[in-house]
Amino acid sequence: MLRSQTKLMDLGRRLCRSIGNNNGSNLTMVEVDDKTGIATLTLNKPPVNSCNLELLLDLNESIKQIERNGSRGLILTSSNDKVFSSGLDLNELHQPNQDRLIAFWRALQDMWLSLFLSRVPTAAAINGHAIAVGCVLATACEYRVMLPGFSIGIHATKFGYVVPPFILISYLSVLPRYIAERALLQGKLFSIDEALHVNLIDEVADGKSDAIIKCAKFIGSFAKTQPDARALTKRQTRAQDVQLLIKDPEGQLRESLEYINTPFFQQGLEVYLAKLKSKSKE
Numbered sequence: 001m002l003r004s005q006t007k008l009m010d011l012g013r014r015l016c017r018s019i020g021n022n023n024g025s026n027l028t029m030v031e032v033d034d035k036t037g038i039a040t041l042t043l044n045k046p047p048v049n050s051c052n053l054e055l056l057l058d059l060n061e062s063i064k065q066i067e068r069n070g071s072r073g074l075i076l077t078s079s080n081d082k083v084f085s086s087g088l089d090l091n092e093l094h095q096p097n098q099d100r101l102i103a104f105w106r107a108l109q110d111m112w113l114s115l116f117l118s119r120v121p122t123a124a125a126i127n128g129h130a131i132a133v134g135c136v137l138a139t140a141c142e143y144r145v146m147l148p149g150f151s152i153g154i155h156a157t158k159f160g161y162v163v164p165p166f167i168l169i170s171y172l173s174v175l176p177r178y179i180a181e182r183a184l185l186q187g188k189l190f191s192i193d194e195a196l197h198v199n200l201i202d203e204v205a206d207g208k209s210d211a212i213i214k215c216a217k218f219i220g221s222f223a224k225t226q227p228d229a230r231a232l233t234k235r236q237t238r239a240q241d242v243q244l245l246i247k248d249p250e251g252q253l254r255e256s257l258e259y260i261n262t263p264f265f266q267q268g269l270e271v272y273l274a275k276l277k278s279k280s281k282e
């Protein structure tokens with residue numbers, strides 16, 4: 001690598017400062033670019049960023065921290081170069097301790113609301129597979145840039161999971177209804193070309209830094225808007241989508257828990273988990 005290139009990269013690094021989210025965990029990392037004021041929020045739970053209770057709480061705290069510290073925007077990405085997020089940590093749903101399951105599902109609902117309604121511009125630099133809730137994280141953002149060679153989508157029905165309304169809504173917020181419905185019913189995972197074709201993603205990037213640059217460019221497109229006016233307009237635009245979860249979070253929680261605790265769901269999950277484990281040993 002040329003010395004001038006190395007220098008430029010060092011400079012880039014120096015311009016970023018890490019900010020903690022006060023809980024001392026490294027499950028997510030936040031770095032703010034001093035020049036642009038944009039925060040990069042990195043999912044960092046090996047091996048595949050599956051969302052367990054701790055990651056969801058941490059992610060929610062980081063989203064709030066980014067809003068509190070006056071960042072100009074949020075870019076969500078992953079420290080894993082193959083997986084953006086593998087969705088919910090299925091171990092949280094399998095034969096769950098009921099108190100932990102309640103905390104887990106509440107954390108999921110709260111985190112989704114924080115990201116979906118974030119007052120700052122949000123973009124996802126999808127540098128790996130984005131499966132199920134991994135896809136939901138990306139669709140909660142306002143803009144998506146993805147790297148080739150990976151899959152994105154919600155394949156829940158293939159494995160016997162009914163999706164809760166807020167997951168459905170997050171798909172519907174970016175896809176036309178007939179495409180969202182068909183994809184959900186088929187349990188479809190989209191290739192990059194398919195995702196681009198239906199506008200599930202906005203752009204393709206040729207590497208993670210290119211994805212981050214493209215996300216930053218999108219966020220920069222709001223430079224001339226007044227932040228409070230932008231934030232309130234976004235909230236109004238999305239108000240109907242969040243109505244159910246904001247009006248009756250406990251009802252939504254109850255419905256999901258009832259379903260997760262059914263023998264039907266638990267048996268299906270057991271088979272799926274076993275398949276996943278045997279695949280990873282191949």
Ligand SMILES: CC/C=C\C/C=C\C/C=C\CCC/C=C/C(=O)SCCNC(=O)CCNC(=O)[C@H](O)C(C)(C)COP(=O)(O)OP(=O)(O)OC[C@H]1O[C@@H](n2cnc3c(N)ncnc32)[C@H](O)[C@@H]1OP(=O)(O)O
Nearest residue numbers: 050086087088089090132133156161164256259276277280
């Ligand atoms: C009336 C009803 C009303 C409402 C309904 C209410 C509730 C419904 C409840 C739930 C359903 C909601 C919808 C579902 C949402 C979800 O997000 S479910 C999660 C779905 N995700 C997946 O299926 C992803 C599965 N994983 C993969 O496909 C692959 O791992 C990968 C492509 C992401 C990465 O592949 P590799 O890099 O090859 O990695 P490995 O496969 O070897 O995995 C490494 C390691 O990690 C374990 N793992 C992977 N994903 C998960 C996961 N999601 N949860 C837990 N663990 C996971 C995998 O088993 C390996 O573990 P080890 O064997 O190494 O221990």
